[in-house]
Amino acid sequence: MAAHRVVVVGAGFGGLAVARGLARAPGIEVLVVDRTNYHLFQPLLYQVATAGLEPADIAYPARGIARRLRTARFRSAEVLGVDWDARTLRVAHGAPIPFDSLVLATGAATATFGVPGAAEHAFGLKRLDDAVALRSHLLRQFEMADADPRLIDQGALTVVVVGGGPTGTEMAGALTELFRNVLARDFPRLDIARSRVVLVEMAPEVLNGFHPSLRASARRELVRKGVELALGRSVAEVDADGVRLDDGRELPARTVLWAAGVRAVAPETGLPLARAGRIAVDPDLAVPGHPGVWAIGDVAGAVDGDGTPLPQLAPVAIQGGTHVARQILRRRAGLAGEPFTYVDRGTMATIGRRAAVAQLPLGIRLTGTLAWLAWLGLHLVQLIGFRNRLSVLLNWAWNYLTWDRAARIIVDVEDPRPEPGIGDRARSEASGP
Ligand SMILES: Cc1cc2nc3c(=O)[nH]c(=O)nc-3n(C[C@H](O)[C@H](O)[C@H](O)COP(=O)(O)OP(=O)(O)OC[C@H]3O[C@@H](n4cnc5c(N)ncnc54)[C@H](O)[C@@H]3O)c2cc1C
Structure with missing residues (x-):
């Protein structure tokens, strides 16, 4: 049969x-x-975007996974x-x-909810290409500002992060660490104090859905790291020069990250x-x-x-x-269906080095180093493949000990070939809508 x-x-x-x-x-x-031909570990995309990890650390070839499951095959x-x-x-x-x-x-x-200019000018963070494009764009802004510091007034070193959920919060924290601890040393002639990370959130607090004490802890940590918070505000418009908030305030910014919805x-x-x-x-x-x-x-x-x-x-x-x-x-087997019940085993978000919040069952709430270690451990075990786990662990240890980010590489993702070539079909399959 x-x-x-x-x-x-x-x-x-x-x-x-x-x-x-x-x-x-x-x-x-x-x-x-x-x-695509890989499984993507989206929770660590922001670390690729901020040069902490390489794309291959968080992507695993789907055919390799199928090969190990006796009855499964894969098709891209x-x-x-x-x-x-x-x-x-x-x-x-x-x-x-x-x-x-x-x-x-x-x-x-x-999802940009029809906010004018957001789809055209803001970066998303959903796919591996998004993270690599964002990393390259950010690093390019620093190179351009180094060559012409007048660009700083035009927002070359300003990032507006839209959305104060886990993705926006994690990005904002990681960006200030990248700017102040890593790029400050790479670009000694640039006045890094003029770099800005502005987090815009409609709600009065970040991390909506977390316990109020954890939200407050995350807010304090972000401020301590130098993130500017625009809470209770929304973005009315995005263009190539920055964003306009709903109170009419304009923020010059060459980089806008849209983390406000899917x-x-x-x-x-x-x-x-x-x-x-x-x-x-x-x-x-x-x-x-x-x-x-x-x-x-x-x-x-x-x-x-x-x-x-x-x-x-x-x-x-x-x-x-x-x-x-x-x-x-x-x-x-001819048996009746069963309803699906989701068992919530907790939620976590990290704000940066030794700073995270974790909301666990039985009302357990963690902040600071303990939450951060729990976050690191959980993400490490959830990654697929020993090589990926080892590589992420090594990168994290390296980043922690040296304050370095090895993946601060600008990659030109445009196809250099002038004519459609033999790889065209594969490219259109891989790129999606
Ligand atoms: C930046 C970021 C951070 C996150 N952080 C966390 C976190 O800390 N904790 C947490 O629990 N969750 C987090 N999430 C959410 C979590 O990643 C998603 O809930 C989860 O990936 C959903 O799994 P899924 O299988 O439904 O879809 P996905 O994992 O998104 O997989 C969908 C797959 O379908 C493929 N696909 C889509 N359309 C087509 C098509 N037409 N044809 C063929 N293939 C298609 C895609 O390529 C993709 O591989 C995060 C998400 C993002 C983007």
Whole structure:
């Protein structure tokens, strides 16, 4: 009998959890499809953007993962849509992909909420390319200001970070450390005291969702590191010269990072959507009206017992993936589906060297060095692959002991070839929308 074919779209946290959950299941073959050829550890993207880590430290080849799971294969392709009658996926290049069961795990992208100029002028931080482009852009601003210090008045050394959630907070802290501790030594002729990191947050505090004492601790730490806070303010407009806040204030800045929100991304499915473009799902994460189809992680509109949407976090995606793998096996065994329950084991955010906040079960709250060590340990064990773990550990130890950031390299990402060449197809598959 032909094996039951489970196709998983997305090699992120959720998609890989499905593949792992089905790894030893008899009579099942799993195909993981992703537009990139790697699994990306997004929580450490900000360290690539601030030159603390190399891209390869936080990305792991998807084929290497599939190879180790007996029943899984991988294909790199951009999925464009689903043909429900034929039960196939339409892909940008190559033959349609047939499926018996389908798991949509396509994640989320930066959302700029229609703020004028944000999509054109601000950097996002969702993909590996975003982090490398941002790192190169930042370093280039310092090189340009070194050549012509008048550019500092135009915001060459100013970064506006929009959004005071974990990503914005982590970026703001890491940027001041990069500027003051590393680039200050690289650019001795530049007046680093004139560099600015401004964090704009609509709410009256950073890290909304954390306990008030942790929010206050994070705010104090950011201020101590030299981050300027614009709390209770929002960005009304972004252009090439900087941002305009809702109170009319203009901030000249050559670098704007948009960390104020994400929206779900999915191929064309025609499926009903819940809030923020997320695919509506039943309590067991099945897509209503489409037997054998599931959505998990950032793209799924799953809710908790009170009807509150589940947060777009890695553990939600991982637990959702594990749950769906089990439901696929239960259905094949003729058993009824089970509702998905997310178990919150805590949330953390780091603000920089020996500064973090952690909100754990049983009301345990950590700050400072202890929270920072917990954050380091957790991220290290969650990375895939011994080489990546070792490399991240070495880089962190090196950065900590020497106050250095080895990855402060400007990479020109433009394709130098004048004519479309043989690699064109691969490039368009890898780049996505
Ligand atoms: C900067 C940053 C920091 C974060 N920090 C934390 C943190 O500290 N803790 C935490 O818990 N969470 C954090 N998150 C959130 C966490 O990374 C996400 O919740 C998690 O990645 C969601 O997993 P997922 O499997 O749903 O999607 P993803 O991990 O985003 O994976 C989706 C995959 O689908 C692929 N894909 C998308 N569309 C298509 C298509 N059409 N065809 C083929 N492939 C496609 C993408 O290439 C991607 O590989 C952070 C996110 C970011 C961006």
